[in-house]
Amino acid sequence: MNLVAIKSAIDALSAPTISFTILTVIFPFIFPPSDWFEKIHRKTGLWRMWTKPGGVIGMILITAFFVIGYFDPYFNKTLTKADNFPIVLMIYSMWFYIWLGMFKAYRNDIRIEQGLKPEEYNDPDDKVLVWPDLVYIEFICLILFQVFLIVWSILVAAPIEEPANPAATPNPSKAPWYFLGLQEMLVYYDPWIAGVLLPTFIIVGLMAIPYMDINKKGDGYYSFKERRVGMFIFMYGWVVLWLFLIIIGTFFRGPNWNFFGPFEYWDTHKVEALTNVNLSEILWVKWLNQGLPSNILIREGLGFVITGLYLFVLPVILAKTYLKDMYAAYGPTRFVSLMTFGLVMLALPIKMYLRWIFNLQYIIAIPEWFFNI
Amino acid sequence: MSDQKEIVAPRAAVGSVSKSRKTSMERRSFFSWLALGWLGFAAATGGFFTVIIRYLFPNVLFEPPQSFKIGFPEDFAPNSVDIRYKKEFNAWIVRDDESIFALSTVCTHLGCTPNWLATDNKFKCPCHGSGFRMTGIHFEGPAPRPLERFKIGLANDGQVLVDKTKSYKWEKGEWENKDSFLKV
Numbered sequence: 001m002n003l004v005a006i007k008s009a010i011d012a013l014s015a016p017t018i019s020f021t022i023l024t025v026i027f028p029f030i031f032p033p034s035d036w037f038e039k040i041h042r043k044t045g046l047w048r049m050w051t052k053p054g055g056v057i058g059m060i061l062i063t064a065f066f067v068i069g070y071f072d073p074y075f076n077k078t079l080t081k082a083d084n085f086p087i088v089l090m091i092y093s094m095w096f097y098i099w100l101g102m103f104k105a106y107r108n109d110i111r112i113e114q115g116l117k118p119e120e121y122n123d124p125d126d127k128v129l130v131w132p133d134l135v136y137i138e139f140i141c142l143i144l145f146q147v148f149l150i151v152w153s154i155l156v157a158a159p160i161e162e163p164a165n166p167a168a169t170p171n172p173s174k175a176p177w178y179f180l181g182l183q184e185m186l187v188y189y190d191p192w193i194a195g196v197l198l199p200t201f202i203i204v205g206l207m208a209i210p211y212m213d214i215n216k217k218g219d220g221y222y223s224f225k226e227r228r229v230g231m232f233i234f235m236y237g238w239v240v241l242w243l244f245l246i247i248i249g250t251f252f253r254g255p256n257w258n259f260f261g262p263f264e265y266w267d268t269h270k271v272e273a274l275t276n277v278n279l280s281e282i283l284w285v286k287w288l289n290q291g292l293p294s295n296i297l298i299r300e301g302l303g304f305v306i307t308g309l310y311l312f313v314l315p316v317i318l319a320k321t322y323l324k325d326m327y328a329a330y331g332p333t334r335f336v337s338l339m340t341f342g343l344v345m346l347a348l349p350i351k352m353y354l355r356w357i358f359n360l361q362y363i364i365a366i367p368e369w370f371f372n373i
Numbered sequence: 374m375s376d377q378k379e380i381v382a383p384r385a386a387v388g389s390v391s392k393s394r395k396t397s398m399e400r401r402s403f404f405s406w407l408a409l410g411w412l413g414f415a416a417a418t419g420g421f422f423t424v425i426i427r428y429l430f431p432n433v434l435f436e437p438p439q440s441f442k443i444g445f446p447e448d449f450a451p452n453s454v455d456i457r458y459k460k461e462f463n464a465w466i467v468r469d470d471e472s473i474f475a476l477s478t479v480c481t482h483l484g485c486t487p488n489w490l491a492t493d494n495k496f497k498c499p500c501h502g503s504g505f506r507m508t509g510i511h512f513e514g515p516a517p518r519p520l521e522r523f524k525i526g527l528a529n530d531g532q533v534l535v536d537k538t539k540s541y542k543w544e545k546g547e548w549e550n551k552d553s554f555l556k557v
């Protein structure tokens with residue numbers, strides 16, 4: 001296979017509909033949350049990702065992608081942009097730290113299976129002091145990081161652009177790299193939801209994890225098996241719904257916020273024929289063949305029903321059936337908060353797919369009240 | 374026990390009397406100093422905030438006038454978008470088959486400035502990809518409502534006059550308003 005074919009294959013695969021789906025589908029096989037997934041995880045050899053050779057191969061693949069990209073006339077432009085340097089660093093460090101954590105977790109899982117104590121286990125009296133042990137390490141890190149920042153700022157000029165002009169928004173207009181995931185969410189949601197509500201949920205949800213997670217295992221040492229469901233959910237939210245969205249925003253979004261493969265030319269006139277419709281329009285105009293009712297609440301009734309079912313009825317049903325044991329173990333308050341955060345998180349991929357498959361714009365669309373979901 | 378109490382009580386009383394006399398003198402001056410202090414504080418804070426609020430209203434405003442003339446209706450070709458007034462006045466002048474109207478250049482999603490793509494016949498926002506038709510109606514991307522229209526009319530000399538102080542929202546049914554477009 002020659003390079004051109006590889007490149008166009010990567011371009012085709014990186015279309016978010018495809019790459020996001022692939023990632024979502026293989027994710028439970030990489031971080032198996034149940035025995036069934038675990039079995040395939042073992043059989044297909046995916047577990048080797050978390051061994052030493054697996055880690056090295058991951059690093060090599062990432063580097064190969066960047067090297068090929070560097071010599072590609074189009075990807076070179078995105079890759080060598082000063083703004084995007086942190087993302088290259090992010091991809092490397094993301095792989096390294098996930099690998100490191102999983103590597104240690106798998107080592108411990110084997111030890112625990114054999115009835116040994118985890119690697120990190122020490123005699124309970126064998127404590128390390130904050131001062132000087134920890135503070136010294138922090139201090140040295142701080143100095144090294146300062147050196148790195150200074151060298152970086154000397155070598156690479158700050159990507160400052162011409163003075164801001166309200167009449168001309170740069171095309172594409174990209175947020176700082178750490179906000180690109182947020183910008184991606186904004187494509188699917190109203191500013192109030194994607195810009196205010198979801199970030200609040202992310203922050204509050206992260207803070208609430210210690211209160212919602214009652215699994216005492218894995219405390220003070222790395223372990224995957226003992227907390228695989230929690231790990232799976234967290235990793236999906238973090239890697240796919242945040243880091244991957246940042247990567248999409250950086251490398252796969254071009255002029256007019258259209259999708260482009262990494263090796264594709266950024267054509268300003270790329271046309272993507274799309275007509276988004278609201279759920280109310282689908283219901284009243286397409287299915288019932290009549291005009292939109294003038295009463296807003298009737299017009300958006302179906303949207304309200306669906307949202308209500310999803311957020312308020314679904315948790316109750318789950319508590320009675322599929323998650324019965326969990327409900328019993330967690331108690332109502334903990335269960336409800338866990339469900340709320342989980343369902344809101346899941347709402348993001350759901351909305352993305354609704355947009356991709358049905359061109360659905362909003363489930364509830366009340367621009368009159370600035371209320372769109 | 375009872376003896377002790379009798380002895381202690383008067384002693385305490387004597388002490389407290391002499392002390393209260395002494396502090397009442399001090400207290401008076403203390404209060405006046407306190408009042409002075411608070412007055413000074415209030416004055417300083419008040420002055421500070423007055424200056425800050427004053428600062429919000431600049432002496433000179435380098436803003437283009439809110440209403441402006443854009444030439445005669447015949448100057449605008451049918452079915453075209455005039456982008457000449459985008460930079461200075463943040464407005465597109467659109468002429469369709471029967472009317473001329475002025476569209477605001479603020480994207481109704483999060484406020485970026487879309488671009489007019491003549492080849493695709495649409496306004497396209499570079500921030501999250503919202504698309505608007507020539508009429509200003511949204512049809513793709515996350516923008517929940519159409520672009521707003523500005524008040525438009527004819528001035529006495531027959532020129533088209535756009536007034537940005539009044540805008541018309543489609544979702545409120547305001548595009549029916551006869552000031553929101555100009556029949557040609």
Ligand code: FES
Pocket residue numbers: 186480481482483484485498499500501502503514515516
């Ligand atoms: S600001 Fe225009 S699409 Fe978000």
